[in-house]
Amino acid sequence: MTVLQRLFSFNGGVKPAYNKEASTGLPIAMAPMPAQLVIPLHQSIGGTPRPLVAAGEYVLKGQRIGGADGDVSSAVHASTSGTVVAVEMRLMPHTSGLSARCVVIQPDGREEWIPRQPFDYRGATPEQTRDYLRDAGVVGLGGAVFPSYLKINPGKSGKLDTLVLNGAECEPFITCDDVLMRERAASILKGALIMREMLGAARVLIGIEDNKPQAIAAMEAAARAANEEAGHPAMQVVAVPTRYPAGGAKQLIRVLTGIEVPHGKRSTDYGVQCFNVATAYAIYEAIALGQPLISRIVTVAGNVARARNYEVLFGTPMRDLVDLCDPRPDSDRVIMGGPMMGLLMPADSVPVVKAANCVLVGSPKLFPAPPPEMPCIRCGECAKACPADLQPFELYWFSRARIFGKAQEYHLFDCIECGCCAYVCPSHIPLVDYYRFAKSEIWARETQKEAADVARERYEFRLLREERDKQEKAAKLAARTVAARATAAAALAAAEKPVITAADVAKKALITAALERARAQKAGVRQENTGNLTPGQQAEIAAIEARRAEIREMAKPHLRQDD
Amino acid sequence: MLAAILVMALGAVLLGAALGYAAARFRVEGDPLVEKIDAILPQTQCGQCGFAGCKPYARAIAKGEAEINQCPPGGDEGIHKLADLLGRDFKSLSAEHGIEKPKSVAIIDEQACIGCTLCIQACPVDAIVGAAKQMHTVIARQCTGCELCLPPCPVNCISMQPIAESAETWKWKYPAYRINPAPREAA
Numbered sequence: 081m082t083v084l085q086r087l088f089s090f091n092g093g094v095k096p097a098y099n100k101e102a103s104t105g106l107p108i109a110m111a112p113m114p115a116q117l118v119i120p121l122h123q124s125i126g127g128t129p130r131p132l133v134a135a136g137e138y139v140l141k142g143q144r145i146g147g148a149d150g151d152v153s154s155a156v157h158a159s160t161s162g163t164v165v166a167v168e169m170r171l172m173p174h175t176s177g178l179s180a181r182c183v184v185i186q187p188d189g190r191e192e193w194i195p196r197q198p199f200d201y202r203g204a205t206p207e208q209t210r211d212y213l214r215d216a217g218v219v220g221l222g223g224a225v226f227p228s229y230l231k232i233n234p235g236k237s238g239k240l241d242t243l244v245l246n247g248a249e250c251e252p253f254i255t256c257d258d259v260l261m262r263e264r265a266a267s268i269l270k271g272a273l274i275m276r277e278m279l280g281a282a283r284v285l286i287g288i289e290d291n292k293p294q295a296i297a298a299m300e301a302a303a304r305a306a307n308e309e310a311g312h313p314a315m316q317v318v319a320v321p322t323r324y325p326a327g328g329a330k331q332l333i334r335v336l337t338g339i340e341v342p343h344g345k346r347s348t349d350y351g352v353q354c355f356n357v358a359t360a361y362a363i364y365e366a367i368a369l370g371q372p373l374i375s376r377i378v379t380v381a382g383n384v385a386r387a388r389n390y391e392v393l394f395g396t397p398m399r400d401l402v403d404l405c406d407p408r409p410d411s412d413r414v415i416m417g418g419p420m421m422g423l424l425m426p427a428d429s430v431p432v433v434k435a436a437n438c439v440l441v442g443s444p445k446l447f448p449a450p451p452p453e454m455p456c457i458r459c460g461e462c463a464k465a466c467p468a469d470l471q472p473f474e475l476y477w478f479s480r481a482r483i484f485g486k487a488q489e490y491h492l493f494d495c496i497e498c499g500c501c502a503y504v505c506p507s508h509i510p511l512v513d514y515y516r517f518a519k520s521e522i523w524a525r526e527t528q529k530e531a532a533d534v535a536r537e538r539y540e541f542r543l544l545r546e547e548r549d550k551q552e553k554a555a556k557l558a559a560r561t562v563a564a565r566a567t568a569a570a571a572l573a574a575a576e577k578p579v580i581t582a583a584d585v586a587k588k589a590l591i592t593a594a595l596e597r598a599r600a601q602k603a604g605v606r607q608e609n610t611g612n613l614t615p616g617q618q619a620e621i622a623a624i625e626a627r628r629a630e631i632r633e634m635a636k637p638h639l640r641q642d643d
Numbered sequence: 644m645l646a647a648i649l650v651m652a653l654g655a656v657l658l659g660a661a662l663g664y665a666a667a668r669f670r671v672e673g674d675p676l677v678e679k680i681d682a683i684l685p686q687t688q689c690g691q692c693g694f695a696g697c698k699p700y701a702r703a704i705a706k707g708e709a710e711i712n713q714c715p716p717g718g719d720e721g722i723h724k725l726a727d728l729l730g731r732d733f734k735s736l737s738a739e740h741g742i743e744k745p746k747s748v749a750i751i752d753e754q755a756c757i758g759c760t761l762c763i764q765a766c767p768v769d770a771i772v773g774a775a776k777q778m779h780t781v782i783a784r785q786c787t788g789c790e791l792c793l794p795p796c797p798v799n800c801i802s803m804q805p806i807a808e809s810a811e812t813w814k815w816k817y818p819a820y821r822i823n824p825a826p827r828e829a830a
Contacts, residue, residue, distance in 0.1 A: 122810065172810065174810065174813075176808075176810065176813040178808065178809065178810050178813055180810050453818075510818050513815065513818035514818055516815040517814070517815045517816065517817050517818060519815070520813075520814040520815045521814060523814075524812070524814055527812075528685075531686075531787075532684075532685055532686040533686070534785065535686040535687065535688065535768050535785070535787045536681070536686045536697070538768040538769055538770075538785065539686065539688045539696060539697075539767050539768050540698075541769075542767060542768065542769050543696075
């Protein structure tokens with residue numbers, strides 16, 4: 081199935097000594113269980129997962145111990161069954177030598193798994209599958225550890241043209257992807273098929289550097305089988321020329337498809353998405369086997385007598401791995417990653433994490449101290465070597481002079497820190513160190529500026545609030561004064577003259593009506609003892625009336641005097 | 644002669660009208676210089692400069708009433724930026740206004756707090772929560788480290804704690820090559 085594929089090329093790059101043979105002689109071995117597993121919660125790009133367990137709890141192998149926190153974050157799992165001894169700050173595998181929150185597990189040796197079930201991604205919505213992968217802790221295993229669920233998203237178009245599987249593995253000494261492809265090619269391709277389906281990609285290109293003939297052969301055989309099973313040739317293995325950094329995502333996309341992803345764009349804007357082969361394998365394990373990411377293949381190489389690849393549970397101390405490989409007595413340092421981009425570890429006790437593709441043992445003889453930094457002679461070699469088409473000398477001057485705005489104008493953040501510029505520099509300038517310095521200073525300033533903006537907003541709001549409170553208080557006081565004055569005036573006026581109000585009128589009308597009623601009643605009532613009298617009685621009354629008249633006549637002069 | 648005077652007068656009137664229209668049409672609200680200065684100032688609102696906040700200090704600088712070296716939290720870097728913006732000479736931080744300190748946050752000793760609310764009233768960015776006779780606490784993320792809450796506290800239960808370096812705030816250091824003395828050759 082040697083389909084002729086037209087290959088493209090990226091600019092720059094270097095050809096360092098590869099030193100890969102030493103660790104590819106033996107098959108992958110399972111690293112022995114360490115006395116204690118120290119699992120850092122923060123192992124991927126994005127938010128630090130929340131711890132889900134406490135000291136003293138019993139955990140099963142594959143149990144979630146850290147839950148994804150925020151939009152960009154990925155879960156962390158117990159690598160084996162055992163008891164959580166502590167959730168505390170431990171030295172983390174980073175050059176800074178700082179500590180980070182880790183879950184320390186005392187293995188019980190039983191390796192008791194959580195119940196594992198394959199995930200039916202065909203019956204689930206894309207969101208559900210992405211959430212599942214987030215909770216399975218699948219991240220990019222090429223070294224960048226970016227949460228994979230965020231990348232399994234075809235974007236607005238809903239369909240991609242090409243899925244690129246990155247098996248280039250260009251950095252010296254590292255062979256973990258090489259041996260993984262040799263030994264587990266079929267599983268990698270099963271993972272690739274799942275991703276292809278989710279992304280709606282038409283084809284899958286598997287790019288492998290041509291210095292790995294065995295891996296290419298194994299992957300081609302597996303791809304042939306997979307294509308026959310699927311009935312159409314979607315999978316294609318492509319041998320790419322060996323040149324560092326062919327394994328950079330943008331560089332590999334360029335080589336395989338000819339697409340150059342410009343500044344500020346994503347490869348999905350051009351219908352391409354790129355995953356590492358080990359990530360494809362992790363996705364296969366998560367979805368087809370129901371196993372979260374708890375281990376990875378790690379190359380142990382460098383100043384050791386028996387370099388080899390091990391499958392290592394996350395949390396295993398690097399020292400344990402190094403001891404398996406007979407380090408030479410002059411070994412003095414441990415590097416996580418390769419010699420070009422790797423990070424110097426503060427101690428060999430730090431644990432293996434998802435980002436650790438290689439544990440490189442160094443010695444003064446193997447990696448001699450660089451000669452003294454000399455002034456830049458503006459030869460332009462670095463610009464020729466830069467695979468990101470930047471101008472490293474300009475970035476160097478601006479970073480060195482702390483003119484960070486200018487460095488950003490020259491696209492400092494497009495630098496992938498591959499180290500080609502420093503590798504070719506005849507003045508031995510540690511260029512990448514300057515870029516890292518400039519990048520972290522710029523980030524720090526960004527955060528500082530954001531904090532200042534928040535403080536300004538809050539301060540201005542406080543001023544506004546104080547002013548508003550003052551005005552409200554003043555308005556309330558004024559209203560109260562007006563009301564008090566009005567009541568006082570009303571009381572005064574009431575004392576001076578009666579005011580006829582509508583209520584008074586109504587009351588008066590009521591009284592008049594009542595009087596009227598009383599009068600009518602009075603008029604209506606007849607004196608009942610004056611009717612139906614006998615003639616005797618009438619005569620008697622008449623006699624009495626006559627006497628009264630007589631007496632009235634007699635009293636008249638007296639009455640007049642009284643008036 | 645008269646024609647010339649009329650032409651000149653007409654020109655003056657026309658240009659005047661155009662300028663007047665432009666002044667009204669392209670009117671800029673506020674003082675852009677003050678905004679630019681304010682953007683450089685660290686917004687701690689600490690008042691160490693002698694003004695009631697960063698904005699008033701920015702206004703004073705813009706008017707030429709204040710020097711650019713009165714902001715200790717901004718430090719030398721802030722002074723450099725102000726000097727660049729205003730075309731003035733760099734001056735080192737004026738000692739009477741204070742010294743540059745590492746960024747800190749206020750921490751309330753919650754055992755000792757009596758709930759008097761005085762610090763809440765003093766905080767310029769409302770970063771302290773609490774109520775009368777209830778324990779107060781500082782929202783560390785919002786605290787600018789201005790130290791204005793320290794003097795009003797009647798029980799001295801507030802202390803400033805420098806922010807420790809964490810994995811998020813760690814920075815790559817400026818590359819420096821260590822120079823070892825050359826081994827002495829025997830004469």
